[in-house]
Amino acid sequence: xxREWGRAIGHWFEERTGLAGIIAIPMAHRVPRxxxxxxxxxxxxxxxxxxxxxxxxICLALVYVPSPxxxxxxxxxxxxxxxxxxxxxxxHFWGSNAMVLVMTLHMxxxxxxxxxxxPRELTWVAGVFLFLCTLGMAFTGQIMRWDQDAYWGLGxxxxxxxxxxxxxxxxxxxxxxxxxxxxxxxSRFFTLHVFVVPGLLIGLVGLHLWLVLWLGINEWxxxxxxxxxxxxxxxxxxxxxxDGVAFFPDAARxxxxxxxxxxxxxLLCAALFGPNGPxxxxxxxLIDTAPKPDFFFLALYALFALxxxxxxxxxxxxxxxxxxxxxxxxxxxxGTGEKHWRRRPIAxxxxxxxxxxxxxLATLGLVVPWSPVMDxxxxxxxxxxxxxxxxxxxxxxxxxxxxxxxRNCHALAGQGGQRGPALDDVATRQTTDxxxxxxxxxxxNMPAYGKxxxxxxxxxxxxxxxxxxxxxxxxxxxxMEPATPER
Amino acid sequence: MCTGYAGVSPSKSSRRGFLFTLGLALNxxxxxxxxxxxxxxxxxxxxxxxxxxxxxxxxxxxxxxxQTRLATYENPFRVAWDGATADIPCWxxxxxTERFQVFAINCAHLGCPVRWFAQSRLFMCPCHGxxxxxxxxxxxxxxxxxxxxxxxxxxxxxxWVRGGQIPTLSEEA
Numbered sequence: 071x072x073r074e075w076g077r078a079i080g081h082w083f084e085e086r087t088g089l090a091g092i093i094a095i096p097m098a099h100r101v102p103r104x105x106x107x108x109x110x111x112x113x114x115x116x117x118x119x120x121x122x123x124x125x126x127x128i129c130l131a132l133v134y135v136p137s138p139x140x141x142x143x144x145x146x147x148x149x150x151x152x153x154x155x156x157x158x159x160x161x162h163f164w165g166s167n168a169m170v171l172v173m174t175l176h177m178x179x180x181x182x183x184x185x186x187x188x189p190r191e192l193t194w195v196a197g198v199f200l201f202l203c204t205l206g207m208a209f210t211g212q213i214m215r216w217d218q219d220a221y222w223g224l225g226x227x228x229x230x231x232x233x234x235x236x237x238x239x240x241x242x243x244x245x246x247x248x249x250x251x252x253x254x255x256x257s258r259f260f261t262l263h264v265f266v267v268p269g270l271l272i273g274l275v276g277l278h279l280w281l282v283l284w285l286g287i288n289e290w291x292x293x294x295x296x297x298x299x300x301x302x303x304x305x306x307x308x309x310x311x312x313d314g315v316a317f318f319p320d321a322a323r324x325x326x327x328x329x330x331x332x333x334x335x336x337l338l339c340a341a342l343f344g345p346n347g348p349x350x351x352x353x354x355x356l357i358d359t360a361p362k363p364d365f366f367f368l369a370l371y372a373l374f375a376l377x378x379x380x381x382x383x384x385x386x387x388x389x390x391x392x393x394x395x396x397x398x399x400x401x402x403x404x405g406t407g408e409k410h411w412r413r414r415p416i417a418x419x420x421x422x423x424x425x426x427x428x429x430x431l432a433t434l435g436l437v438v439p440w441s442p443v444m445d446x447x448x449x450x451x452x453x454x455x456x457x458x459x460x461x462x463x464x465x466x467x468x469x470x471x472x473x474x475x476x477r478n479c480h481a482l483a484g485q486g487g488q489r490g491p492a493l494d495d496v497a498t499r500q501t502t503d504x505x506x507x508x509x510x511x512x513x514x515n516m517p518a519y520g521k522x523x524x525x526x527x528x529x530x531x532x533x534x535x536x537x538x539x540x541x542x543x544x545x546x547x548x549x550m551e552p553a554t555p556e557r
Numbered sequence: 558m559c560t561g562y563a564g565v566s567p568s569k570s571s572r573r574g575f576l577f578t579l580g581l582a583l584n585x586x587x588x589x590x591x592x593x594x595x596x597x598x599x600x601x602x603x604x605x606x607x608x609x610x611x612x613x614x615x616x617x618x619x620x621x622x623x624q625t626r627l628a629t630y631e632n633p634f635r636v637a638w639d640g641a642t643a644d645i646p647c648w649x650x651x652x653x654t655e656r657f658q659v660f661a662i663n664c665a666h667l668g669c670p671v672r673w674f675a676q677s678r679l680f681m682c683p684c685h686g687x688x689x690x691x692x693x694x695x696x697x698x699x700x701x702x703x704x705x706x707x708x709x710x711x712x713x714x715x716x717w718v719r720g721g722q723i724p725t726l727s728e729e730a
Contacts, residue, residue, distance in 0.1 A: 357646055444672060
C-alpha cells in the first residue's frame, strides 16, 4: 500500500513540475560502454569536492568575521569554541587541497585520453577556466586564513602585480582596495572568495557539464583510430547506438565509488590532521616570520628564487600569459589525429615534463635551500671537530664566523644555511688570498664584508677558514707557495 | 495566446515594434546607470588622492646614532576595523645627528619582511634570500634594487616619514 501512496505522491509532483522527466534525460542518456572506467572518475570527484567546499564554506561563513581586527580571533573561535568548528575548517582545508589535486588528475587524464580534441575544444577551454578559478579560490582562501602568511602573501601578490607595465600601480590599488594592506583588502578577498569566484565556478561547471552532455563523454581512445572533423560525430553516435549504456547507473557506478572514496579520504585527513592554522598573529610588526604559500603555489614561490634575476621580469609578466594561452590553444592546434597516448609521444613527454618540473620546484619550495636560516648563527653549535686543538686566533675566527651570521648561509657539518657552499672543506678549494678576497669583496652572490668586519676579525676568520679541510687533505695553495708541513 | 517570435519582430511602424525598441532602450539605460557606479566603485581605490601623509615615528632619542632600529608608524588612513594591520613597521638607520635613512620593511624583490642583523650589518630576507647592506643597497640575491626608502624629516624633536603606501617596484614608499 505504501508503495502505491508513494507512486501517487510522485505522480502528483511530476504532473505539476515535470522535474523527473528533465532529470531523466541526462541520467539515462547513452554513453559508450568504454567510458565506464576507473580512469574517468576524476571529473565527478572534482565536482563532488566542489559541492562539499560550498557546503563547508557556507558553514564557516556563519562564524568567520572578514575584518582584519577580528578575523584571526574568529578562526581561533572556530577552532576551539564553536562546536565542530575545527572539523569544518579541517574539511574545508583538506577539501581544497583535494580539489586542486583531483582536478589536476582529471586534466591530465582527459589530455592523455585525447578528450580535448574535436569536437570537445570548448569543453577543454571551459575546463582551463575552471582550473584557473579553482587556483583563484586556493589563493583567496589562503588569505581568508588571516595569519602572517596571508598578510605577507598579499605583499607578494602586490609586488608581482606592481611589475605589470603602466597599469601596475593602479592594479595594486584595485587588488588591495587601497594603497596598503588594510581592512578593505580582506573585505575584497572575502568577496572574491565567497561571491565572485564561486559564482564564476558554478556558471562554468554548468557550461562544462552541458558540453559533456551535448557532445557525449569521450570514448576510450584506440591507437590508429584518428579523429577526423568530418566523420567523428557520426562515428561516435554509431558507436553509442551500437554499444552504448545508460549513463546512470551503468557508467556512473565507478564514478559513485570514486566520489565516495575521495570524500571519505578528505574526511579522514580532516579528522586525523585537523585544520591548518591560523599560523601566527597577522601583525605586520612581528617581522620574525618566513612567509610561505600553501602547496598550490610552492612551485611558483620556488621559481622566483631560482630564475636568474634578469629573466624574472619576463617570467613573472609573460610566463603566466603564455602558459594560459598555450593551455587554451592546445585543442586548436592539436585537435585532430591520434587520440591514444601511445601514439602521442610529445603529449606524454610534455605532461611528464610539466609534472616533474612542478613537483621538483614544489619540493624545493618546502626545503627552501636559497633562504638564509635566520637563527642559524645564534642557535647552532660549532661542531667540536672544527674547534679541537685550534689556536686562540683560529678559535676567535670560529666566533667571528658564528657572530657575523655566516652560518645563516653556510653550513658546517651539515647544519646551517644552504644559500652558499658548505664550509667543511673550504680550505681545500680556496687559498688564503682567495679567502681574504672572498670575505672582503664578496661576489658569487655573497655580500662583501669589507666594511662590516675589522681587520682583526678578518685575520681571525680567515685563520679559522684555513683549518677547514679534511685531515688527510692539504689546504689549497698556489704553485708559488712552498709546500708547508701539514697542520 | 502565444503569438510566436514573428509577432514581436521589431518593425518600426507598429506599436509592438516601438514597445520592443523602448524596452531595449530602457534596459540599456538602466544597465548603464547601474554599471557605471558599480565599476567606478570597484575601481575606486585607483584614485590616489593622498595615498601618503606625514606621520611621526617617535622622538629622536629612540634612534641612537650609528644604529638601525625597528620602528612602527600607524597607517595615516586607518579605519577603525583595521586592527593590527594599521601598524606598519620600518627600519630606521640614524647615520649621525641629523641624517637618517628610513627603509621600508618590504624586500624590493617580492615584498617579504627583511630583518636587520646588527652584527654583520646586513638586512636579510627570509623568502628568497635577498641581502642588503646597512645603507639599503643591494648586496646579493634576487632583488633588482636596494631597499625602498621613505621620505623623512625631523620636526619638533621627532622623526617623521611619509607613509601610508606599500612600496613596490612601480610605486616607491
